[in-house]
Amino acid sequence: MSTSTGAGVITSAPSSSSVAAAGAANISSMRQKVIRPAPSEIEYKNMRFLITDRPTDQNIQHYIQELKKHKVKDVVRVCEPTYKIEELRSEGIDVTDLAFEDGTSPPA
Numbered sequence: 001m002s003t004s005t006g007a008g009v010i011t012s013a014p015s016s017s018s019v020a021a022a023g024a025a026n027i028s029s030m031r032q033k034v035i036r037p038a039p040s041e042i043e044y045k046n047m048r049f050l051i052t053d054r055p056t057d058q059n060i061q062h063y064i065q066e067l068k069k070h071k072v073k074d075v076v077r078v079c080e081p082t083y084k085i086e087e088l089r090s091e092g093i094d095v096t097d098l099a100f101e102d103g104t105s106p107p108a
Contacts, residue, residue, distance in 0.1 A: 035062055041070060057083050064091055078106065 024026045037053045055063040060083045075095045085095040100106050
């Protein structure tokens with residue numbers, strides 16, 4: 001997984017929409033600094049997956065913002081719990097635990 005940043009060149013006075021876009025880019029950049037590594041979206045046939053690092057109670061709100069941005073409705077935790085699920089559920093996101101050891105296959 002790698003992330004890249006882009007730079008733009010303004011050749012004339014910026015419009016209010018380009019200033020708003022720059023502000024949104026800065027907010028997105030700040031969110032990516034809080035969520036490391038950056039989330040990866042995978043699409044396969046009619047399924048979409050958003051792969052993230054595991055959040056903590058201290059940064060769960062940043063993850064919730066990212067999940068909502070991608071219209072996530074279900075989270076499957078495949079690692080040891082590091083956050084409480086109440087905040088996710090209060091935002092309409094269901095959580096299922098399916099933890100398994102690193103380097104092994106998920107349970108059948």
